[in-house]
Amino acid sequence: MNTAQIIRRGCLGLLGLFFSTALWAHGGAAGTDTDQCKFELQPGHWVHYTAYQPQAFPAEEFCGNLPAINTKTQLVFDYQDMKYRNMLVEFEVTKEPEGTRIFFLPSAKHKSGSVNLELPNGVPEPGKYLIHITLVPDQADPEQRTTGQRLDVHMGFKAGGGQSVSKNSLLLYAFFAFAGLYVLYLSNAGFKSKVDELIAKIKS
Secondary structure: OOHHHHHHHHHHHHHHHHHHHHHHHOOHHHHHHHOOOEEEEEOOEEEEEEEEEOOOEEEEEEOOEEOOOOOOEEEEEEEOOHHHHHOEEEEEEEEEOOOEEEEEEEEEOOOOOEEEEEEOOOOOOOEEEEEEEEEEOOOOOHHHHHHOOOEEEEEEEEEOOOOOOOHHHHHHHHHHHHHHHHHHHHHOHHHHHHHHHHHHHHHO
């Protein structure tokens, strides 16, 4: 196998690894069973959660760690059960262990099945936080008024000091860097000569 074939195979392998990792990061064949960004509202009933910090990290998705503070932060919730679209749901974010409220969305029905909580200034300081989701019986609904009960579930996350770039992005950057070097290798005789010389030394 010559040098060009070695580099070409390495580039293709890295590309395949990138797409494989990206697939699994978004569920892949395993679906929500491996999804850690979710709340179990009631046994067997889930809501999916994804966090974004679009100004600091435009292309990133986060879950348990938000790397930046004092920057616009979006918490997006998607119901995986149709029944919650007709229920009143309340959202709150608190700083722990103090329990200080930093965000609150009063109870409301979210017919689309998706809720976007926008914190314009993000969280104020590094540390631990809790997201509370509360199901509130709708007093205007006879069935919920008689059988419903207030139910609070929560999920923790840390802000500040989290990963600054996701694994997917690091892999993507590595792929493009490798691809750029491969193009340079094919198009620049001087660079190709130096690489061939280096590989020959390694082999020897």
